[in-house]
Amino acid sequence: MGPRKSEIEYVNLELVGECNATTIPGADPVLAEALTNAKKLADGALTKGPYSITKDKKVPHVAASGDIHDFLSYAPYWWPSDKNDGTYIRKDGQRNPDVSLLQDQSQLEGLAEQLLYLCLGYQVYKKVEYADHAVYLLDVFFVDPLTKMNPNVNYGQVVRGSNHSPVGRPDGIISTRTLAQVANIVPVLFDFPGYQRIANPISTWFQNYGQWLLASDLGQKTAARKNNHASWYMVQLVMVISTFGLPTTPTPSLSQPVIDKLRQFISNTLPQQIDMKTGDQPLENQRTRPFHYLVFNLQALIYIAQWIHHQQPKQSGADSLFRCLDVDAYLTKAVDYLVSYDTKKTNEDPTEAVRCVQQMKLRREKTMGDQDILVKKQQRFIDKAKAGDMAGKVSGPKNTIYWLWSR
Structure with missing residues (x-):
């Protein structure tokens, strides 16, 4: 049983930047392992790619626009109905295996994963080969006219069938x-000379994508949702625009519309997602795989929290908003609910929650100490999950490098 593909989390590049190859001899054992494995993963990434959503794309698995550069994914829980009349019906939690006929999402995820390893490797080890390959992967996916993706998701999770659009x-x-x-x-590559050739096209791509998230009908409808879709929308919105800006304001910053959406999300959506009395997330707990969705939404919320905590002074308004509304209280309550959850009743994998619990334990430990009751409870959950039948899911190099940005 190998390790699962990790869900994305916010990487504090400032903390990573404090590490370098000379750190290893005097490093604590956990950091030394993370540094060693960062090199191992970066070396492996040199042989991976390139990635493109246009790869082997053929009709009928092309967006309705007819443009192979438009990202396309199929709704995973929709199946042909028993009527055999071309219509599709929803079966929550039952993934239709033929969604894998499309490679757009897996190509994007492959790019993101290998880019992470290459950039971490370059930042720590200053090996030019890592940066060169990262630039090559970015060029193919976002810049090359033959293979680039268009900056929109107009055809994401399409429901097939004659009864759907x-x-x-x-x-x-x-x-x-x-x-x-x-x-x-x-941003690890911003000062790398080889990146300058694609710097403007990459910035333009993400500025246009950020604008699409903010202004498109699909973006606005997603922002208005209450469940994990709204959370992951906010992850993309704040990360993309804080890094690249918008077409009208290309300097990396948060425009007022983004700050407004963040305020709306934290003030109104978050309290509807997490019950502060119990820590339950009712919208996720009603799904057919409740534990999975409880974790999935929490991963996005922790990402947003970590991002806000690590903002530059120019985003201090967002940070003040965060502290004022005490998002950590919601997250702490939700994690406490997770570590008490009986996954045997739903036949789910407890190791899915290990990273969430680790992140919140590290945060709480810094202020409350390792003798805090909740910190001890969280550690017991982590130890039990890592000693269980699914321990292999959270093993290997991919599950150690987090210490570079989380310590």
Whole structure:
């Protein structure tokens, strides 16, 4: 049983920047392991790619626009009906295997994962080969006219069948959430000479994508949702625009409309997502795989929280908003609910929650100490999950490098 593909999380590049190859001899064992594995993953990434949503794309698996550069994904829980009349019906939690006929999402996720390893490797080890390959992957995916992706998700999670429209749905924006990981890690390359050739096209791409998220009908409908779709929308919105800006304000910053959406999300959506009395997330707990969705939404919320905590002074308004509304109280309550959840009743994998619990434990430990009751409870959950039947899911190099930005 190998390790699962990790969900994205906010990478604090300032903390990563404090590490370098000379750190290893005097490093604590956990950091030394993270540094060693960062090199191992970066070396492996040199052989991966390139990635493109145009790869092997052929009719009928092309967006209704007819443009192979338009991102396309199929709604995973929709199946042909028993009527055999070309209509589709929804079966929540039952993934239709033929959604894998499309490679757009897996290509994007492959790019984001390998780019993470290459950029971390370059930042720590200063090896030019890592940066060169990262630039090559970015060029193919976002810049090259033959292979680039268009900066929109107009055809995300399309529901097939004669009873549905061939255009995308608000749900589809979740299919491109790893674009936030790309926007998060690319700044490592900003001062690399080889990046300058694609710097303007990359910035333009993400500025246009940020504008699409903000202004498109699908973007606005997703922002108005109450469940994990709204959370992952916010992850993309704040990360993309804080890194690249918008077409009208290309300096990386948060425009007033983005701050307004962030305020709306934290003030109104978050309290509807997490019950502060119990820590339950009712909208996620009603799904057929409740534990999975409880974790999935929490991953996005922790990303947003970590991002706000690490903002530059120019985003201090957002940070003040965060502290004022005490998002950590919601997250702490939700994590406490998770670590008490009986996954045997739903036959789910407890290791899915390990990273969430680790992140919140590290945060709480810094202020409350390792003898805090909740910190101890969180550690017991982590230890039990890592000793269980699914321990292999949270093993290997991918599950150690987090210490570079989380310590």
